[in-house]
Amino acid sequence: MGEAPVWSVVVLPALLGVGAFAAVAFDAALHVRAAGRPVSVSVIAPLRAVVRLLITQRRATTAADVVLWRTGVVLVPVLAVLAGLVLPLGGVAVADLAVGVVWFNAMEILAWAAVWMAGWGPNAALSLVGGYRFVAQGLAYELPHMFALITAATAAGTLRVGGIVEAQSGLWFVVWMPVAFVVYLLSAMAMAFWGPFDAPLGRDLAGGAAGELSGVDRLVFLGGRWLLLVVAVAMSVPLFLGGGSGPWLPGWVWTVLKTAAVLGVVVWFGRRFPTVRMERFAELAWVVLIPLTILQALVVALVVLIR
Amino acid sequence: MVTVALFWLFAVGALVSGFLVFWLDSMARVTFALLASFVFVAAEVILLGLAYLGVVIVLMMVMEMVIMVVFMIMYMMNPAGLMPMAMYHNKTGAMALSVGTFVALAAGIVLVDWPQRTGAPPPDPTFALGQALMGPHMLTMMTLGVALFATIVATVVLATHRGRYDRLGDDLRATRADDPVGGGIGR
Numbered sequence: 505m506g507e508a509p510v511w512s513v514v515v516l517p518a519l520l521g522v523g524a525f526a527a528v529a530f531d532a533a534l535h536v537r538a539a540g541r542p543v544s545v546s547v548i549a550p551l552r553a554v555v556r557l558l559i560t561q562r563r564a565t566t567a568a569d570v571v572l573w574r575t576g577v578v579l580v581p582v583l584a585v586l587a588g589l590v591l592p593l594g595g596v597a598v599a600d601l602a603v604g605v606v607w608f609n610a611m612e613i614l615a616w617a618a619v620w621m622a623g624w625g626p627n628a629a630l631s632l633v634g635g636y637r638f639v640a641q642g643l644a645y646e647l648p649h650m651f652a653l654i655t656a657a658t659a660a661g662t663l664r665v666g667g668i669v670e671a672q673s674g675l676w677f678v679v680w681m682p683v684a685f686v687v688y689l690l691s692a693m694a695m696a697f698w699g700p701f702d703a704p705l706g707r708d709l710a711g712g713a714a715g716e717l718s719g720v721d722r723l724v725f726l727g728g729r730w731l732l733l734v735v736a737v738a739m740s741v742p743l744f745l746g747g748g749s750g751p752w753l754p755g756w757v758w759t760v761l762k763t764a765a766v767l768g769v770v771v772w773f774g775r776r777f778p779t780v781r782m783e784r785f786a787e788l789a790w791v792v793l794i795p796l797t798i799l800q801a802l803v804v805a806l807v808v809l810i811r
Numbered sequence: 812m813v814t815v816a817l818f819w820l821f822a823v824g825a826l827v828s829g830f831l832v833f834w835l836d837s838m839a840r841v842t843f844a845l846l847a848s849f850v851f852v853a854a855e856v857i858l859l860g861l862a863y864l865g866v867v868i869v870l871m872m873v874m875e876m877v878i879m880v881v882f883m884i885m886y887m888m889n890p891a892g893l894m895p896m897a898m899y900h901n902k903t904g905a906m907a908l909s910v911g912t913f914v915a916l917a918a919g920i921v922l923v924d925w926p927q928r929t930g931a932p933p934p935d936p937t938f939a940l941g942q943a944l945m946g947p948h949m950l951t952m953m954t955l956g957v958a959l960f961a962t963i964v965a966t967v968v969l970a971t972h973r974g975r976y977d978r979l980g981d982d983l984r985a986t987r988a989d990d991p992v993g994g995g996i997g998r
Contacts, residue, residue, distance in 0.1 A: 572839055603863045603937060610870035616877040617846065624839055639877055646874070663863070663937065780995075787994030 512598045517585050519593075523738070524730035525550055527767055534775045557723040565626040565716055573625020577721050579618035580728030587611035588735040590665045594748045594756025597665065604665035605657050608739060609650065612695055615732060616642045619697070619704060619713050622725060626716035634712025638704035640782045641694055644789035645701075649691035651797035652684040656743045659804050665739075669747030676746040680807070683800040685744040687793055689770060692736035694785075696729055699774025703782055737770050738763045818858055825851035833898050833905075838883050841898055846876040863937040 532549035536542070589611075590597055590604035601607050616639060623635020657663050659681065660671035668677075678685045694701035705712040717725050741747060741762045748755025750762075780788075828847040835841050849872040857865030899905040933939035944952055978988040 569837065569839060572843065575843075601862065602935075603866050606863060606866045606870065610866045610873070613870055613873045617843065617873055620877055620880065621839075621843070636881065639881055642874075642877075783992045784995030787996055791994075791996055 512596075516588055516591075516598050520585060520588055520731050520734055523734040523763065523767065524727065526764070527734060527771055528553075528730055530768060531771050531775065534772065538775070554723060554727075557719060560719040560722075562721055563626075563716060563718040565628055567627045569625045569627065572621040574721075576618045576621025576623075576625060577717065577725045577728075579614060579621070580725055581731050582728075583611050583614040583618060584728055584731035584735045586614075587732075588738070591735065591738050592665055592669055592742050592747055593759050594754060600664060600666045603663045605653050605663045605668070605743075608665070609653060612732070612736065613642075613646070615695060622717070623704075623713035628716050630709040630711075631713055631715045634704045634706070634709050634715065637706070637709075637782050638697060638713060640786060641697070641701060641704065644782075644786040645691040645694040645793075648687045648789055648793040648797045649695070651794070651801050652688040652691065653743070655681050655684040655797070655801045655804050658801065658808060661808070665742050669742045669749075672746045673749065676744065676749075678744040681744065681800055681804055683796050684804075685740065687797050687800075688740055688743065689737070689766070690793075692733070692740065693770055693774060695736050696733035698729070698733050699770065700777045700780040701785070702774070703779050706779060733770070734763075734767060737767045740766055814858060818855065821851045821854040821858070824848075825855070833909075835898075839880055842876050842880040842883060846872055849876070860932060861936050861940075863940065 528550040529547055532546040533543050536546040536549070587608050589599045590601055590608050592600070597604075619638040620635040623631045623633075623638070625631075656668055656677055659677060660668040662668065662671075671677075693699045697704045703712070705714050709715060711717075714722060714725055738759075741759055745762050745766070748759045750758035753761075825848050828844045828851065831844040832841050832848065835844060850869055853865045853868035853872070855865075856868060859865075975983060978990060979985045980989075
């Protein structure tokens with residue numbers, strides 16, 4: 505695996521944007537179908553939402569911490585793209601770092617700071633509660649998430665994402681580390697506060713961390729959240745699903761197909777299941793997910809030692 | 812040339828954001844100024860060729876600072892910076908001490924006659940670090956880990972006002988724990 509030329513830095517956000525757009529359109533289609541209206545109208549629903557947010561006036565609140573507020577909002581798409589730097593597409597990544605897995609995790613962790621700042625900034629109680637919920641959720645999902653990442657890296661014997669893809673030339677990691685794969689997807693959803701993990705933006709909080717955001721701020725924050733979901737889901741392909749490997753078609757097509765499939769499942773899952781409450785998820789993560797992922801890591805480590 | 816320019820950029824960034832910690836008057840801003848300072852230092856570590864350590868510093872510091880901001884604001888009488896607060900007491904003394912310490916350390920770096928480098932860095936610093944931690948320093952790391960974990964457990968035990976008898980009854984035979992907040996696995 506190699507590194508793409510410098511101009512790929514510009515291509516990456518565009519590609520991620522297309523992915524995010526497709527995900528939003530699919531989500532809108534699911535919503536429209538559930539409401540019993542024709543699905544065809546949902547394709548342009550994301551575009552209409554974008555235009556509406558672009559012309560909506562920004563909301564200002566009393567005694568807001570504007571510096572942290574704006575920083576938090578802008579940070580969400582930025583960290584998503586930064587985490588996406590190590591995503592391989594058919595054998596090339598923008599940057600195939602030697603510590604790619606750690607880089608990915610470090611960048612997505614920035615979401616903790618970003619969402620908290622976005623919740624803190626407007627000086628509003630419900631929005632701050634949303635920020636706190638995200639931190640609580642982060643503390644619950646991060647350890648299982650790290651163990652899932654470590655499991656794939658252990659099996660490949662490298663932290664380089666390209667190396668992890670190469671290690672799956674014989675057998676995809678999802679086959680012999682299904683627990684890590686499922687936990688990874690759950691934590692990817694939690695990271696992008698999507699689906700059952702959207703309590704930080706909960707309706708009971710009138711929108712939570714995003715509650716006071718309007719206009720272009722809201723577009724950047726929620727758009728960045730979709731980018732983050734796409735990046736986190738796309739990373740499951742090189743980590744567990746063999747990257748670009750597959751018959752007949754070129755590698756990048758397989759990467760896109762696999763990403764689209766997993767993304768579709770995740771978006772459907774998010775619509776299908778109700779929001780999980782923080783105290784329930786925290787206990788589930790600590791009492792069930794962490795032991796399971798440690799066991800999974802142990803099995804993989806033993807296999808690597810014996811082999 | 813680029814490396815030197817980046818070094819100065821990150822160095823000045825770390826210094827300025829470190830100074831902002833004592834300049835700003837809101838707990839939230841102070842925390843993230845400190846985080847920015849740590850991130851600049853992490854960038855310097857990456858410049859030294861220690862990519863793993865640098866990226867891990869970013870990873871750990873973001874988590875730490877986000878947790879810290881929650882706790883700091885919890886314990887602050889005036890968290891939002893709506894009224895001015897200061898991170899220091901005895902302003903002139905604190906300034907003299909901290910600036911003095913910085914100047915002394917920086918002067919030391921410039922004035923000390925550093926020895927010539929012997930040997931070369933390992934081809935893969937991450938691997939070398941892992942071997943050092945898991946090889947010769949294994950006992951230290953294990954002791955450290957157990958000590959940290961014991962500290963965490965001990966502080967939680969000391970901090971909580973509810974024990975297992977409160978949760979499961981005097982003879983510990985309750986089928987469901989009596990918890991103020993229900994958990995996710997229905998115990």
